[in-house]
Amino acid sequence: MSSNTSMHGHWKSRWLFILAATGSAVGLGNIWKFPYITGENGGGAFVLVYLLCISIIGIPVMIAEVSLGRMGRQSPINTMKALAKASNASPNWAIIGWMGALAGFLILSFYSVIAGWALSYTVDMANGDFVKISVEDSGSIFTSLLANPIQLTIWHTVFMVLTIAIVARGVNAGLEKAIKFLMPVLFILLFILFGYALSSDGFTQGFNFMFSFDFNKLTTESIMVAMGHAFFTLSLGLGAIMAYGAYMPENTSIAKTVVIVAFLDTAVAIMAGLAIFPIVFANGLEPSAGPGLLFQTLPIAFGQMSGGIIFGTMFFVLVSFAALSSAISLAEPIVAWMVERFNMSRNKAAAIIGISAWTLGMATVFSFNIWSDVKLFDKTPFDFLDFLTTNIILPLGGLCIALFTGWTMSQTKIKNEVGIDYPLLYKLWLFTLRFLAPIAIVAVLIKGLI
Numbered sequence: 284m285s286s287n288t289s290m291h292g293h294w295k296s297r298w299l300f301i302l303a304a305t306g307s308a309v310g311l312g313n314i315w316k317f318p319y320i321t322g323e324n325g326g327g328a329f330v331l332v333y334l335l336c337i338s339i340i341g342i343p344v345m346i347a348e349v350s351l352g353r354m355g356r357q358s359p360i361n362t363m364k365a366l367a368k369a370s371n372a373s374p375n376w377a378i379i380g381w382m383g384a385l386a387g388f389l390i391l392s393f394y395s396v397i398a399g400w401a402l403s404y405t406v407d408m409a410n411g412d413f414v415k416i417s418v419e420d421s422g423s424i425f426t427s428l429l430a431n432p433i434q435l436t437i438w439h440t441v442f443m444v445l446t447i448a449i450v451a452r453g454v455n456a457g458l459e460k461a462i463k464f465l466m467p468v469l470f471i472l473l474f475i476l477f478g479y480a481l482s483s484d485g486f487t488q489g490f491n492f493m494f495s496f497d498f499n500k501l502t503t504e505s506i507m508v509a510m511g512h513a514f515f516t517l518s519l520g521l522g523a524i525m526a527y528g529a530y531m532p533e534n535t536s537i538a539k540t541v542v543i544v545a546f547l548d549t550a551v552a553i554m555a556g557l558a559i560f561p562i563v564f565a566n567g568l569e570p571s572a573g574p575g576l577l578f579q580t581l582p583i584a585f586g587q588m589s590g591g592i593i594f595g596t597m598f599f600v601l602v603s604f605a606a607l608s609s610a611i612s613l614a615e616p617i618v619a620w621m622v623e624r625f626n627m628s629r630n631k632a633a634a635i636i637g638i639s640a641w642t643l644g645m646a647t648v649f650s651f652n653i654w655s656d657v658k659l660f661d662k663t664p665f666d667f668l669d670f671l672t673t674n675i676i677l678p679l680g681g682l683c684i685a686l687f688t689g690w691t692m693s694q695t696k697i698k699n700e701v702g703i704d705y706p707l708l709y710k711l712w713l714f715t716l717r718f719l720a721p722i723a724i725v726a727v728l729i730k731g732l733i
């Protein structure tokens with residue numbers, strides 16, 4: 284059934300897989316979303332639950348998802364079909380692939396709009412619009428961007444075109460080269476920002492906000508958001524990392540590789556939070572400002588530092604690239620499937636997905652202006668898409684991946700694949716996959732939805 288090669292290409296080495304997987308994992312979720320949902324959910328206790336979800340659910344499921352990908356070597360839909368067949372299990376397990384492809388498409392539609400904000404800020408930064416800016420002006424620049432559907436649409440279009448152009452070129456061309464350079468630079472810039480935050484008046488307050496655990500602030504909904512975000516930030520549960528696993532070289536330990544990726548991803552999120560919250564407190568801003576948090580706070584810091592125009596521009600360029608390397612992985616599962624299923628060129632498949640996701644993305648563009656009163660289950664179209672995918676579909680995908688790997692796959696095969704050298708550790712992983720993760724996911728979903 285499975286072969287050692289994929290028709291879509293391969294990462295040339297283990298490090299390139301790490302880079303690509305980190306490129307997929309590190310994105311708007313870490314830099315934009317993690318700080319703002321931490322702010323909305325009261326800080327410390329939320330961060331703790333998020334870290335728990337990464338370790339107890341995220342890492343074990345990620346190991347499983349990459350392994351399934353490498354065993355199947357096809358798009359997630361066909362990988363799941365093939366693995367189910369080989370295990371004499373129901374072909375319905377392909378639902379993992381289908382749900383994931385759908386979620387990837389839905390997320391791509393709004394991800395592109397938010398990434399467009401970063402593109403727009405890159406230009407504003409380079410123009411010097413934020414030099415010595417006041418807190419109020421920073422707020423109003425953001426508000427007027429959101430109020431302008433035409434501008435949002437232009438940037439959404441630019442971002443989607445870039446994404447699709449890269450996906451169309453395939454695994455190796457362009458992408459590998461770009462992330463090899465960009466990821467390290469992003470780290471360095473985050474360090475610089477962290478250094479700035481460290482010297483600001485708000486550092487202690489920002490630090491305490493993130494790390495003092497006040498469980499009174501934790502609601503059932505926050506727990507659900509923390510778990511959903513653990514999936515979102517690791518690009519889990521929708522087949523993105525399964526698709527990338529399909530292009531992974533043989534003979535590299537999946538488990539060790541995954542731990543590195545999860546560590547890097549978490550480090551970027553924590554650093555982003557530590558860079559943003561001190562600025563929030565030093566300037567008397569609200570941590571619960573919502574999706575605008577990053578865009579309203581960091582420009583104030585860049586506006587005050589010397590060399591701020593250069594650092595600020597670089598920062599938003601890097602955020603845009605981090606978003607780009609995540610967006611391509613959102614499109615990959617469904618594009619790879621279309622290539623396999625309809626024998627069509629990558630170009631054509633990528634174009635079809637790009638145009639459709641762009642069109643749906645307009646619902647997100649309008650959520651911030653002319654449709655701000657349109658509500659689905661009490662949420663704007665953007666909030667609804669985000670909630671449905673992140674908090675429901677991804678955890679369900681993760682649940683199915685855990686159950687399939689833990690209970691249905693041949694254990695000898697899995698054991699050979701994952702590369703966990705220590706028997707005890709392997710048992711622990713299997714136990715987590717069979718019991719701990721599924722029970723936790725189901726409990727949080729049920730509580731959160733009721």
Ligand code: PFF
Binds near residue numbers: 309311312519524
């Ligand atoms: N992990 C990405 C981020 O944190 O921005 C978003 C993402 C990419 C989610 C790919 C899911 C996915 F499959």
